[in-house]
Amino acid sequence: MNRKNKIMIVAMLCLPYTLVAAQPQMIVMGGQYNEPSNGNFPNSRAPAQPIVVKQVGHNFTFNIGLVGEIVEIVRDEAFLYTTIVGDNGCVDIPTDILGEVELRLYRGNMMYHAIVEL
Structure with a gap:
């Protein structure tokens, strides 16, 4: 088998994995209130509406x-990266952060979070 055929076979085997990684994923972030309820009054707040985020890499x-x-971006309660949502709604995480991490978004007295794979 010549070198060109070997390269084509390897490319054909790797292509599906490359395409899967490039596909956008929809992430649902659940929310919780940051401030605890007062012990004298029951917490009568409605559950937070989830936030849907699109992830591509x-x-x-x-x-x-x-x-x-x-x-x-948090892993094992250690803060790896902090940023602000840009004018276009996008956030780019540094490529040297890899693996399973927690994505957190703070809005008012709410914290939204989801476990994501980078």
């Missing part, structure tokens, strides 16, 4: 209404 696209909100 290390890029996350949030709803344009979340521009300016704080985003953190």
Whole structure:
């Protein structure tokens, strides 16, 4: 088998994995209130509406209404990266952060979070 055929076979075997990684994924971030309820009064707040985020690799696209909100990347309660949602709703995470991490978004007295794979 010549070198050209070997390269074609390797490319054909690797292509499906490359395409899967490049596909956008929809992430649902659940929310919780940051401030605890007062012990004298029961917590009568409605559950938080989830936030849906599009992930392509290390890029996350949030709803344009979340521009300016704080985003953190956390692993084992250690903060790896903090940024703000840009004017276009996008956040780019550095490519040297890899593996399973927690994506957090803070909005008012709410914290939204989801486990994502980078």
